[in-house]
Amino acid sequence: MPMDEIALDHGHDAHDHKPGFVTRWFFSTNHKDIGTLYLVFAMIAGIVGYSLSGLIRWELAAPGIGPMLWIQTNFFGLEGDAAITAAKHFYNVVISYHGLVMIFFMVMPALIGGFGNWFVPLMIGAPDMAFPRMNNISFWLTVASFILACISMTVPGGPGGNGFGGGWTLYPPLSSASGHPGPAMDLLILSLHTAGIASILGAINFIVTILNMRAPGMTMHKMPLFAWSILVTAVLLLLALPVLAGALTMLLTDRNFGSQFFIANGGGDPVMFQHLFWFFGHPEVYIMILPAFGIISHIVSTFSKKPIFGYLGMAYAMVSIGVIGFVVWAHHMYTVGMNVDLKAYFVAATMVIAVPTGIKIFSWIATMWGGSIEFKVPMIWAIGFIFLFTIGGVTGVVLANAGIDHAVHDTYYVVAHFHYVLSLGAVFGLFAGWYYWFEKMFGVKYNTFLATLHFWLMFVGSNVLFFPQHFLGLQGMPRRYIDYYEGFSTWHYVSSVGYAITLLATVVFFVLLIEAAVRRRKATVDAHGHGNPWGEGATTLEWTLPSPPPFHQYNELPVVSGKGGH
């Protein structure tokens, strides 16, 4: 039973004065303000990334080169073959930056920077993050990184136009000086270095905070699962990002200073980059999904009014996903010409991940089992998450088998798979968290009708968008194609219709935000005087605070006793 009788900050106005606008938002050292900044930033980057995916679906709605050519003709005044070449390059740029923006500037800032900053200190009973000023640096480096990426889109890249068009995986030699001689790739390397530094600093901050600043009585095994998920994520970031930084630095010196790490005729090997990239890249996909796991656990428990089932199993499933996540990277590279025994190892190791993932899925269902479930908005998103993540997970088991991956590698089957776990997994987790904590963060209520509508449009839209891509992939439709044989047109068309539905969902989401901001319905205050709209099921510490929480919370540390905390 987490402290009911804690002196909160009521009546301590002297401690709760907020700094002026510029100091508060530009020099912020407050974890909640930085969390808000991250969320706003992720929303802006999300609009950019989502618009880029709109261009992709617009282009692919019908075979032939259409909208991309129209853009080149009408906005850049190009004609004839020059316009067609520019359109082809532009499409490659669009797919590359869609991936980079969504991963580095939308999902990660929102889930880790946004919700992590907001709720890790609140949940573990800490007054703030361990290194508040480092927190500020992390955020503003992320902004700088995003600006660099945006500039990179507008400076000369490869033959054919501006921007880097070699995919978010940045494989050399296409990303080497021979493939993309222009400065776009150099700026992108700088951007990713900056994003990497920001994430490493953030990861250190989370690890130190979680290990040292838990409230008295909150042992590691009483810590809320969201804090566990962020801890595992932070460790993954800390170990994986330096490897990416190394690969990027080698690429940078290959491009500019005559080194030959990845250049075959200088004795280097382009495949080595892929090994380094995926040694980072595979943990990266768990970095994106683990915080969502944490959020879903809390929501399922809250609205079932039951403690989470198998708490320890849940925590250590995340730990083992993190550990195994480091030894499966080459399943992204089955076709590069690896030794067959090596492939067999990666097949086996990859499939092992299905076990802890299954434990999580079944434990969520077991948490609901015997509960008294209320279908509030966050719960609907969470149930949607469980269902969709299961679909994405099982196609992952199919892809793990190199014998089948040889057929579907680099086809739309892979695109469907990773969008099911990310676009329908991480993003559903993100919205679930958003609707779970909205009132806590901003002190106003959202319109539940709009939020429910948002869910249904998103659920239908993203399934219509991504499910047919499995069929395309099995038929052999390769990824990253601006144009395709007419035999692929029906499912591409359906997929684009799905995008249009998600566009409606996104409009509803922004209407919801505006409506909530204009109406300013007061947040719930429950019988204990706490800002807790969810009732008895919400047991973590953040629900004992007012909504929004005071500028500084826990001036007297909460004491966690007995069972509870999760």
Place this chain on the structure above:
Amino acid sequence: MRHLIAALSASIFAAPAFAALPVDGALNFQPAATRIAERAHEFHNVLLWVITFIVALVTVLLIWVMVRYNRAANKTPRRFSHNTTVEVIWTVVPALILVGIASLSFPNLYYQNVTPNLGEIAATSKSLLASGKTAQHLAYTKNNFPDAAEKGFVNIKVQGNQWNWTYSYPDITDDTGAAIEFVSNGIHKGRPGDKEIYEANTGRTDFDAQPVNLAVDYPMVVPAGRYVRYYIAAADVIHSFTIPSFSIKTDAVPGRLNEGWFLVEEPGVYYGQCSELCGIDHAYMPIEVRVVPQAQFDRWAELMKAGDFDAAATSVMNIAGLETQTKFASNN
């Protein structure tokens, strides 16, 4: 959308003769043209049942808890949070399922990844027959082809370029010792003038009959019923050589020589597309493989050796012994 249902039914009922073209609205793989693909598809079909069952199980459980344990149906939540038996079951059972999957996966993987030892295949087949083990021989020849093994490999060197493929046949040489080598360009590049360029380059007038974005000017030609071994590298950036109906995909990497094999028994035209992002014309460097009877292959090879690439290409436009020459026309 209008023809979606028609396309769906067509894809389900169409006779999978050997069409190697994507079919509009199709839900599954292109028909298998190699034993590699057959085995991969059989394995995938098993997996499809397994994953469908898992998703169905999760769905049923979710629906059950939503119906049985919503607030109206169950006012007071129970408080349990552990059940060791259940936890052990849902750890061990998935692990066992995965072991089952792996036991199917590995033989399949090794079959397609290890280039067969032809001498051994011929010898094993002979010794099985000699000792009268017909059943074993039948099983053995399902995956191995002794007649083809007797004839040895057809070796082909594949090189990926921005944005076309170079094919060479190191064992087929002219009087000067030079091997057959030619560049295979996609005839569609997404430009309005593609047809004129094609006609000017090749002198052929069949542009409109070719499948868009899949056809090439000079296809790879291989004899039917022969073991084909390909070596593959790239000249500039990474490419990937793929033929969906063969279920093969091998990256062309600068500085590396990768290897693969296939054997197609049915003559026909098979298409694939570059499967590693390689720059502007990534979508416009398709792969066309014409599998022809040995005699027709030999004639093609003679013409190629004589340097008459266009006559050679024309000689394989109609494939001997094939009833319908333009399979792709019937697919839509």
